[in-house]
Amino acid sequence: MPGGGSVRLREEYSRGRLWTATVDIGGSVVGYLRAYGQPIRYGYVPRPWPLSHYQTVFATEPGSAEMPSAARPFSDRVVTRLVAAGVQFAPVLLHTGVASPEAHERPYPERFVVPETTARLVTQARSGGGRVIAVGTTAVRALETAATAAGVVTATSGWTELVVTPDRGVRAVDGLLTGFHEPRASHLDLLETVAGRPLLDRMYTEALESRYLWHEFGDVNLILP
Template sequence: MQITNNSLIQFELPQHLACPLPTELRNMPRDAVRLLVTTGAGEASHDVFSNFDQYLQAGDVLVVNTSATVASAFAITLPNGKPGRLHLSTQLSDKEWLIEIRAIEGNTTTRWKAGQEGMKFKLPENVTVKLKERFYKNDQLLDLWVAEFDIRQEEEGYRHRYGQPIKYTQLENPFPLSYYQTFFSFHLGSAEMPSAGRGFTESLLRKLVRKGVVLAPITLHTGVSSLEEDEKPYPEYMEINPVTALLINTAKEEGRRVVAVGTTAIRAIESVANAQGQVKAFRGHTDLYIEDTHQMRVADGLLTGFHEPKASHLHMLQSLAGFEHIERAYQQAIEADYYWHQFGDLHLILA
């Protein structure tokens, strides 16, 4: 790892640690992925995720995302006649969506930057998608568009018939949608999997419940994850019910830990926390961007995967645990050959 004076940790990801196959294709249960546990005291433990319960205590609140992944990638033809992909990201209203259009180059997709207002793209059964305006302006790299999704039939069935899970590489080997669901998947809406929850199995959750760990569900529907360096997340729809708010607030009042499963869970609870760390029930979109200068009000820990160099989520990790903690953890992960990306290994950060 190269150490610099930047506010964000700097590292190069070795190619052999990127994009492992799903556990189903590696002949292993989901909770057999590796687990790195790091603490603010500088301690580090290397384990397997099936032992995750050993690092939590009775009374800890585990915040989990119940969003389920939906088929959000559709084959299209670009104006130049070449194949492309249209990714539905975030629903803004009955007909308006944030979408991303990507070109296909070989076996991967790349950002397509030739979109113009008023362009239309045809999908099966006379469904059209019309570009209305860019969501971000010139100072942003991500080409998200506000688009009109003109569909006059039942959407869930249509997406099941014609959509596929979003993939950016290895397009010739699509995985079934079930590979992109977690144990908690219940409320349809995520364009991409809230992947930090993928390792949980029923047997592991039974151990957590028997130990006295409290499960607190939230819902945050993730959009496309193709953010590049220095790109801020966009609005995403979320819900926190009154019971979850009560569970979290009681834990904070009693000095018990709140551990978020995934950056989506942290974004949700921090979005609705007041200065005293009290969470309120909420339904709507959040545009909270957690920078490294953000003062965490609720979360005491985070279970997450390993993030790309310069990814905006690294700011969130550093906000929770500090620059030195995350820098040291990522150096240890690289030296120990942990896998990155959504099907990879997991990192428990205890601040």
């Protein structure tokens, strides 16, 4: 590895794609990646972009393997205008794993934090008749992990293995902003849970016919039931 680091692959984590490994780099993984790492880049992106282009306006703590891309269109100006219009923001943290191309694998455990303030704001919004709109599937997974069966969100942190499916339903989220996902990605189960299958099919038909781009620098759409 660059800079004298080494990695020993130990066993396959997912078939043909991800491995568990022992890392020896003489320091922190975050520091090493900051010096030598490169963001995952999709085929339609014509050239490398600096790491800063993959960090959203909400980012405060490094740890994701890929950018939570639904927040990519947000800027300081957009957030200010939304706040001025009465929209409240409540932060969550979920360190996204390697999501694409996902060959219909179940998403693996990801580290998350739902702070006390966020739990209180979400619960108040729902009890007061407001809507909770998650920015990305990552935010849905974090909030739904912290929600009770009655939809009450409590401050929670740790590792989540939750998979949101239509059979389970959603308890804390009323809609979400998200990009488009691969045909076999488990994200589609989550989107179907929120939107229903007929609307989801219409969305993807429109996206394909209009040649929308996928992934980090593609388009984001608002899904409401």
